[in-house]
Amino acid sequence: MDFFHYKDQQLFAEEVAVADIAKQYGTPCYVYSRKTFERHYHAFTDAADGHPHLVCYAVKANSNIAVLNVLAKLGAGFDIVSKGELARVIEAGGDTCKVVFSGVAKTSDEIEFALAHNIKCFNVESVAELKRISQVAHRVNKTARISIRVNPDIDANTHPYISTGLKENKFGIDIKQAFDVYQLAYALPALDVVGVDFHIGSQLTDVEPFLAALDKVLALIEQLKSAGIELHHLDIGGGLGVPYDSEKPPHPSAYAAEVKAKLINYPHLELVFEPGRAIAANAGILVTQIEYLKPSQEKHFAIVDAGMNDMLRPSLYQAWQNIIAVAPRDDGTPTHNYDVVGPVCETGDFLGKDRPLAIQAGDLLAQRSAGAYGFTMSSNYNSRPRAAELMVDGDQCYVVRQRETLQSLWQGEQLLP
Template sequence: MDYFNYQEDGQLWAESLPLTQLAHDHGTPLYVYSRATFERHWHAFDRAVGDHPHLVCYAVKANSNIGVLNVLARLGSGFDIVSQGELERVLAAGGDPTKVVFSGVGKTAAEMRRALEVGIKCFNVESHSELDRLNQVAGELGVQAPISLRINPDVDANTHPYISTGLKDNKFGIAFDQALTSFRYAASLPHLKVEGIDCHIGSQLTELAPFIESTDRLLALIDTLAGEGITIRHLDVGGGLGVTYSDETPPQPSEYAKALLARLDNHRHLELIFEPGRAIAANAGVLLTKVEFLKHSEHKNFAIIDAGMNDLIRPSLYQAYQEIIPVVPRDGEPQTYDLVGPVCETGDYLGKNRSLVLAAGDLLAVRSAGAYGFVMASNYNSRCRPAEVMVDGDQAHLVRERESLASLWQLEQRLPE
């Protein structure tokens, strides 16, 4: 559930503000977020686990706006990061570094050093070379680095191949049958301290079974490790819980947590870590866009809108479906439109075959745009990236200004005369 609803005036609102007003005040395309929705989704995860020791580490990659991170930091959220850039954002937003887990296959020595200096909770390590590098950096700083090993449980997440990460063929994690060797090796390194085990099998999962299967595999491994004197204190199950884009019915965080807790059995002491990104952010945001022109050909109707693939790439990149709804619905006979952007690519569309009643100048809301929306935006075609607004009740906070034309080439130079 979110806080983007049609109100008594027939118009679409974000919390207590009409989207028409936000478009008027800030222009389009515009990312609009709802603080209440972010908070609701975060609490849904946090409460789902009850009083079992746990930490919700929001996956910063889904939406790393400082305003968003600040809202979550105020709730006491942890954060899952994949770069120093994300770490610095978390710190700038008021996040607690001791609740940060650091994922990713390619951490540099400089990134490791910074993360050790600020005292993050755990490094989610993905290879032996990374163990060696971290051991070296921690040694130079005279500290022990807390680590978890990301194990690839080889389960099929049944999701889009680009966002499926838990199969043998993926670049992620340490192969399941290598896990024991890797843990032994990690435990032998003087500047590392084994704390946990983690996995992340994919994104936009709409069933529980793959989560349960991979958890069971990791729990069995934890038992084997205990037999070897390697104590695992936390189990990080990654992110990946899906959301409703159209008619998917993904499990609720409460069902997910209940199923996990039921598997824990003799592992009741294990701290559970979650890294949800999409489940918290996707339906907490919309992309507001305006219809520039309607173009009718013999075979097709196009609505040319002012947001393109550079602003929201998911439809073009993953053939992802996101609902597109009118901000002020009008009466009339619906027609079937392809909603296309101004970018010079055939693949530049936000929706295909949508049945809508439209006129030039109409405002549309692309739903579920709070995750992997702005963060994946680019300046392709020298387009300024949109502004971002966080709605909080009847207040709107501009959490990122629209880019200016001059900023597009601010870092560039002409050649000397």
């Protein structure tokens, strides 16, 4: 459920007409709904109720500081993968004590920065990284709380680019070696072993792979317990899918209920969630204007002012996201199957293919589910200033990131003397 809806043949974000936003701020633009972010965050906290838990929003999905601030005000934790993301959390007023640091390549500088901000935990992805964290923490006279990210070798049945829990993926430590790595962690200085984590992939629409991974991790927890190693938290990662098309991912409450059922014998083991997409995707749309219609013998093209530089997912993953008219026509305009393509000089520059639409040049389209991995994966390719980001809150619309200017395109660049 989200707060984008039609009223009198006009798309609204909460109580604001999307056409009015486009008129005032131009296109392409991202439009977010505060209420939707809040609703989706609460879906997780409500679902986890009754068991100690922390919902760490995955900043990579949408890292605008206004988004982070909305979630921070609700008490969210954050899952970060870089110093930059931690800096954003701080700027947004987030509590760094609720931050978990994931990612396979944390540098010494990033580790030191995270230690200085007293983050909750480092999700450790390799033995080499474990040693590095120990060294850095020892050098700066701090203790690093760590969790081992285990790779459970579970097929998450998702796009190969966003699967992370198979042994051929670069992520995590083979669960078969995890016990030894925990022993090592105990032996190394300046570490406090507090948790275990796994993350098997993204856009998962079935709870079974999570549960299969969880079984393996619970077996590890038992093994550790018998060796006297008690963990404080279990981080089950993110990856819960969203309905982009006809997918029917489990609701957070159904997913959490199954997870909690498995933890019945661990009432004190804090459950950490790292949802990104599930919170952000359907809290945003990408609004674009049709520049030209181009019919040919083979195809109908709708050429729009947003491209793969604004929204990369269709090009990168052949991802399908719904494209709807901001003001659907009922004036007899014929419906054709359009390829909705952008202005970028790449054949792979499209937002959607074969979409039945009744449209004319100048019309506005909205690509749904664009609140996650939309703006954060955008670029300046083809020297296109990045889109504005706007957040609607009730009947108000706020600019949360200005459209980039031409000057910003070459900021930091310099001519030779």
